[in-house]
Amino acid sequence: MVYKTLSKAFLIAGLAVGVSSGALAADAPKTMMGASDAMLANTCAGCHGTDGVSSGPAIPNISGLSNDYFVEIMKGYAAGTVPSTVMGRMAQGYTEDEIKQLAKFYIAKPFVKAKQDFDPKLVKEGGKLHDKYCEKCHAEGGQSAEDDAGVMAGQWTPYLMIQFADFNAGHREAPKKMAKKMKDLLSKEGQSGLDALISFYASQQK
């Protein structure tokens, strides 16, 4: 209702200044004040699916994350402190309240683990490395969404690899203690350590 009234008001204003209706239609989503959670999430569905299950392996699955992580990363994208290809521009289109609505919509659904290839020979070693370097904050083998650390178990491998590269190049800022653990992992285990971790996360499909 509000949306209808608003767009009518914009149409009148638009006609008055001679703006074409095509341009108005393109601007419409920004005027969706009071939109429902599901209406807001429609914009995300093309890439993250209607249930947060993404349409391609470089796009993360986003249902079932922690509320804090979801809200913080959206704010980070909008502010440019978290590097992104598309999410920076996406996130800038929403107010803080709308970001909270989007979080509410997606965290209510379970995280869906990706079905993907991995090297079965590396899984055991990856699990050990995870316990040693990462489990403290990424609990339950990287599945827990309880704190503010995101989900790694069953997340798409290409997406995770981009995050590792961004963290290690300093493009994405890791919490200090995590940065130290990553450095230790790389200096002691090298690239094969990362490969083992990735296989461990990808092996969790249920």
Ligand code: HEC
């Ligand atoms: C055009 C495709 C596209 C659209 C549309 C899109 N996303 Fe994304 N999303 C991505 C990609 C790709 C990433 C990885 C970061 C990047 O490169 O931008 C991502 C990352 C994320 C993450 C981080 C997940 C994690 O585990 O760290 C969240 C949360 C997210 N998107 C939420 C949303 C929401 C909410 C919307 C709708 C308002 C949305 N996205 C719309 C492609 C998209």
Ligand code: HEC
């Ligand atoms: C001291 C706690 C801590 C430790 C130890 C830690 N992390 Fe993290 N990790 C975090 C937090 C907090 C975030 C969220 C950062 C943000 O908001 O950008 C995070 C985010 C991530 C992400 C991004 C998830 C996403 O969906 O984009 C990856 C990947 C990751 N960590 C990998 C690791 C790995 C691998 C290890 C072990 C080598 C590790 N972390 C150890 C706290 C930690």
